[in-house]
Amino acid sequence: MKMRTPLAWFNLTHKRQRLLTALAGVAFAVVLMFIFKGFENALYDSQVQLLKALNGDIIIVNRIKTSMFIPEKFARRRLYQAEAFEGVDAAYPLYTTTADWKNPDTKKIRPLRVLAFNLSDPVLPLPEILAKRSALQMPRTAMVDSKSRSEVGSLAIGTVTEVAKQEVRLVGTFPLGTDFTSGNGNVVMSDQNFVRYFSNLGPDDDERNLNTVDIGLLKLAPGANASALIQTLTQRLPIDILIYSKEDFINKELAYWKENTNIGFVFSLLTVMSFFVGVIIVYQILYTDVAEHWAEYATLKAMGYSNFFLLTVVIQQAVFMGLLGFLPGFLISFGLYRVTADATGLLMQMTTLRALNTLVATVIMCLISGAIAVRKVQSTDPAEVFGT
Amino acid sequence: MSHLSNDLPSDSPHFSSEEIAVSVRHLDYYYGQGDLRKQVLYDINLELSKGQIVIMTGPSGSGKTTLLTLIGALRFLQEGSLNVLGQELVGLSKSELVEVRRNIGFIFQAHNLFDSLTASQNVEMAVEVLQDWGNKRQRAVEMLAQVGLAERVDYKPKALSGGQKQRVAIARALVNQPSLILADEPTAALDKQSGRDVVTLMQTLAKEQGCTILMVTHDNRILDVADRIVNLVDGHLESDQNFTAFSQTHDPKALV
Numbered sequence: 001m002k003m004r005t006p007l008a009w010f011n012l013t014h015k016r017q018r019l020l021t022a023l024a025g026v027a028f029a030v031v032l033m034f035i036f037k038g039f040e041n042a043l044y045d046s047q048v049q050l051l052k053a054l055n056g057d058i059i060i061v062n063r064i065k066t067s068m069f070i071p072e073k074f075a076r077r078r079l080y081q082a083e084a085f086e087g088v089d090a091a092y093p094l095y096t097t098t099a100d101w102k103n104p105d106t107k108k109i110r111p112l113r114v115l116a117f118n119l120s121d122p123v124l125p126l127p128e129i130l131a132k133r134s135a136l137q138m139p140r141t142a143m144v145d146s147k148s149r150s151e152v153g154s155l156a157i158g159t160v161t162e163v164a165k166q167e168v169r170l171v172g173t174f175p176l177g178t179d180f181t182s183g184n185g186n187v188v189m190s191d192q193n194f195v196r197y198f199s200n201l202g203p204d205d206d207e208r209n210l211n212t213v214d215i216g217l218l219k220l221a222p223g224a225n226a227s228a229l230i231q232t233l234t235q236r237l238p239i240d241i242l243i244y245s246k247e248d249f250i251n252k253e254l255a256y257w258k259e260n261t262n263i264g265f266v267f268s269l270l271t272v273m274s275f276f277v278g279v280i281i282v283y284q285i286l287y288t289d290v291a292e293h294w295a296e297y298a299t300l301k302a303m304g305y306s307n308f309f310l311l312t313v314v315i316q317q318a319v320f321m322g323l324l325g326f327l328p329g330f331l332i333s334f335g336l337y338r339v340t341a342d343a344t345g346l347l348m349q350m351t352t353l354r355a356l357n358t359l360v361a362t363v364i365m366c367l368i369s370g371a372i373a374v375r376k377v378q379s380t381d382p383a384e385v386f387g388t
Numbered sequence: 389m390s391h392l393s394n395d396l397p398s399d400s401p402h403f404s405s406e407e408i409a410v411s412v413r414h415l416d417y418y419y420g421q422g423d424l425r426k427q428v429l430y431d432i433n434l435e436l437s438k439g440q441i442v443i444m445t446g447p448s449g450s451g452k453t454t455l456l457t458l459i460g461a462l463r464f465l466q467e468g469s470l471n472v473l474g475q476e477l478v479g480l481s482k483s484e485l486v487e488v489r490r491n492i493g494f495i496f497q498a499h500n501l502f503d504s505l506t507a508s509q510n511v512e513m514a515v516e517v518l519q520d521w522g523n524k525r526q527r528a529v530e531m532l533a534q535v536g537l538a539e540r541v542d543y544k545p546k547a548l549s550g551g552q553k554q555r556v557a558i559a560r561a562l563v564n565q566p567s568l569i570l571a572d573e574p575t576a577a578l579d580k581q582s583g584r585d586v587v588t589l590m591q592t593l594a595k596e597q598g599c600t601i602l603m604v605t606h607d608n609r610i611l612d613v614a615d616r617i618v619n620l621v622d623g624h625l626e627s628d629q630n631f632t633a634f635s636q637t638h639d640p641k642a643l644v
Contacts, residue, residue: 003521004516004521005505005509005512005513005516007502007504007505007513010502010504010505010509011502011504013504014503014504293502295496295498295500296500296501296502298500299494299496299500300513301486302460302462302489302494303489303490303494303513303514303517303560304486304487304489304490304517305486305517306483306486381462382457382462383457383460383462383463385496385498385500386453386456386457386460386462386496386497386572
C-alpha cells in the first residue's frame, strides 16, 4: 500500500475498446518497422550467407574482384604458395560460374550459380552436402539449393535436366538461399564435373579449367595468428591477389552493397516513415485521452500536483502503450518474416538485437508522442475548471 | 447601497488576526493585455474568519469565480494584497503557489473524478499529494465513510449517482483536512435533495474540522447554511451580511 495510485495504467486500461485500438495502432507501426527493416536486413544478409557458410579462416580473391558480382579469377598456384607458409593448414579452391539451368517441368532456361570444389575438401560443409559426397563423385551429377526460386523447377532426387545445355542428374538438395549474384539459386558439383561442363564451351563462352580459382580458402593451424599471417602473405605473395580474414571479406561484401545500391536509403526511409506514422497514431490516441480528462488533470493541479507529475503520468501511459503494443507487433512480424521467407527465399532473420532495436524505437516513438501530447496537460489552467 | 470596504456590518462578529483564514486588501484584478486590458475586480477588501461558512453570490460575470481562483492560488496576482492561511500570495512563484494549494480543498460544479479510478483511489490521489503513503487507503475509506459512502469505496464513478459522485469529490477535498475549502457551485448539477445533503455534509464536516468554507453559488435553497453572505456585483463587493439580514433585504415582500 506504499505505492502511488498507478493512474497512468488505470487510464490506459479503463476503456477496453480504446486500449485495443491503441495497441493495434502501436502494433501496426511496429509491424511496418519490422517488415521494412527486415527487407533491408534480408537483402544484406542474403549477400553474405554463402560467404558465412564457407569453411575458411582466410579468403583470397583476385585484386579486382571487388565484390562477388565480379567474375574475376586468380591463378591456383597462389593457393599452393600460400599453403606453404607456416600456420596455414590447408588451402581449398572454390570455382564458381553462372550457368543456364533448364527447368525440368517447364523447360524454361534460368541462370543459376555453380559452386564447384574438390569433394575431399570441406569447402561448404553443410550436412546435406557431406552426406551426398559419393553421389556427387559420379559424372554429370549435381545438388541444387532447396531455397532456390521456384522457377528452378522440381528438385526431386533423380530428376534429369540440363545445365549449360548438357545433361545433369540431381542427387539431392541443400539449403543455402539466393543473393544478387546467384541468379535463381545455387548448384553444387564436384570440380571434376565442373571441368566436364565448362571446359569445352563454344567460342563465345568463357571456358573454365581448374587452373584459375574464384575464391581461395585457407584453413589455419590451431593457434596461428590470422592478422599477422594476412600481413605476411600480403607482403610475400604477388600483388595480383587480395587476402582478407573471412570477417573482413564479409564486411567488404556488405559495404559494397551498402555503398553501391539504394537498398539502405530506400528501406531506412520507409522504416523512418513507419516510425513517424506510429508517432502520429500514438499521439492521436494520447491526445484524445488527455483532452477527455483535462478537467480531472486540472483538478489534480488545483490539488497541488505539479506539472512534472502530470508529465510523468502521460509519459508512463505512452511507455505502457509502447511496451504492450510491441508484443503483438513482434509476434505478427515474426509470422510475417516466415511467410515472406517462404515466399521469396529472402533471408528474413529476427535476431535478438534487431528485436531489441525495434523495441527501443517503439518506446522512443511513444515518448515523442507523449511529449507532444503532454503539452495539452501542461497548458491546462486549473483556474479554468471553475465556472464550467 | 454604499460600497463596503473593510468596515464590517455591525452584526458581524469581529475576529483577531490569528483567527483570520483569508485576508483580501485593496485587490484589483485585470484580464488581458494592453488595449484589451479589462478590470474585473475593483478594490476588494474581505476577511474570512476561521470556521466561517461564507457564501458569495452575485450575477454572472460579476467576478465571483475570479476572486475564488485568486484566493485558491490558481492565478497570479497583480495588485493589492491577498493573505491565505498566513501566507502572502502576491509575488509568489508558480511552485510556491502549488504549495499553498495543497492546504486548500477544492470542490467544483462537476465532480471531476477519474472514471478509471474507484472512489477510494480518487480520494487516495489527494492523500498522495502530501506524500502520505502509509495509511492512504485507510484515510480514504474513513473519509468516504464520513460522507456516507462506506459501502461504495470500491465503486467506480460510473456506478455512482450524481450526488454520490459529488460526495466523493467532497471526500477528496476534505481528506487532507484543509484549513480552507473553496467550492464553486457544488450543488448546480444536483437535484434538490442531493444538493441539500451535500451542503449539510460540508457544513457538518467543516464544523468538525474547524475549516473555513468559501462557496460561490446561485442556489438560493442552500443560503441558510452560511454564516455570512457576500454579494459581488460588477467586480465590487456590494454587501456583506449574515443570513438573517440577507434574507430580509432580499425578501421580495420587504423590497416592495
